[in-house]
Amino acid sequence: MPTTRRYLMCPPTYFTVEYAINPWMDPTQPTSTSLAVEQWTALKETYERLGHEVHVIDPVAGLPDMVFSANSGTVIDGRVLGSRFRAEQRAAEADHFRRWFLGAGYKSVVMPTAVNEAEGDFTWTGSLLLAGTGFRTDPHAHSEAQEVLGVPVVSLQLVDPRFYHLDVALFMLDDQSSSPLVAYYPEAFSPGSQQVLRRLFPDAVIANDDDAVCLGLNAVSDGKHVVMPVEAVHLAEQVARRGFEPVLVDISELRKSGGGPKCCTMELRG
Ligand code: ARG
Numbered sequence: 001m002p003t004t005r006r007y008l009m010c011p012p013t014y015f016t017v018e019y020a021i022n023p024w025m026d027p028t029q030p031t032s033t034s035l036a037v038e039q040w041t042a043l044k045e046t047y048e049r050l051g052h053e054v055h056v057i058d059p060v061a062g063l064p065d066m067v068f069s070a071n072s073g074t075v076i077d078g079r080v081l082g083s084r085f086r087a088e089q090r091a092a093e094a095d096h097f098r099r100w101f102l103g104a105g106y107k108s109v110v111m112p113t114a115v116n117e118a119e120g121d122f123t124w125t126g127s128l129l130l131a132g133t134g135f136r137t138d139p140h141a142h143s144e145a146q147e148v149l150g151v152p153v154v155s156l157q158l159v160d161p162r163f164y165h166l167d168v169a170l171f172m173l174d175d176q177s178s179s180p181l182v183a184y185y186p187e188a189f190s191p192g193s194q195q196v197l198r199r200l201f202p203d204a205v206i207a208n209d210d211d212a213v214c215l216g217l218n219a220v221s222d223g224k225h226v227v228m229p230v231e232a233v234h235l236a237e238q239v240a241r242r243g244f245e246p247v248l249v250d251i252s253e254l255r256k257s258g259g260g261p262k263c264c265t266m267e268l269r270g
Pocket of ligand 1: 021022025065068070071090119120165167168257258259260262263264
């Protein structure tokens, strides 16, 4: 069953690829800001059509990656853990989001001391916080998240630089039921973390190479509709077979920066 969600998004008004902090980014290749805006607008309208509430933060000139709002906060039960970016080029984004949260009336807003790229590396299952590390978020941020948010954290080791954030390797299909359902790409994780995932989620949807390399795992589910990149054909089929409804979006321009639908979408829970 779908549940209504609240999302925070940032328009890609100043989007471009002018530095490379992941293997997807190539500053010598052209990008189109207007196409990025078009694709982002279609994504936002998709959420609204599905009945979700989308909040928008003002973009800031000179912060081309600010469109990836998922990296700037983890919100569970109305408590906010902000972010601290690994790359200096993105560092200033964190404070813009902190101020947005305060302006929106959030009472508990804590900024991390360890490198923490928020929902880029944190996925809430409804009862556990899955926490990626290996490329961006520091493992110390995992225990910090556990203390600040008061939720149990399960650390997962990412091993493939193309899948540098947890949210390009795994997403929740259902975070409302007592047996949460996930989809993930096993090869993005260390052998031990693959075992952890098999133990926790024996009936997960397993993505293949083709799904992973179009950033198909960077998807957003409301428990019924799964907003995902149009190229993720096999994954969409698997998801449909489990009774979900894939909603395909073209996000090709933002992929040039290593992002997809989920990266552009922070969930505001409670
Ligand atoms: N260019 C951005 C970076 O490398 C992309 C971030 C994508 N966001 C995400 N949640 N995976 O930081």
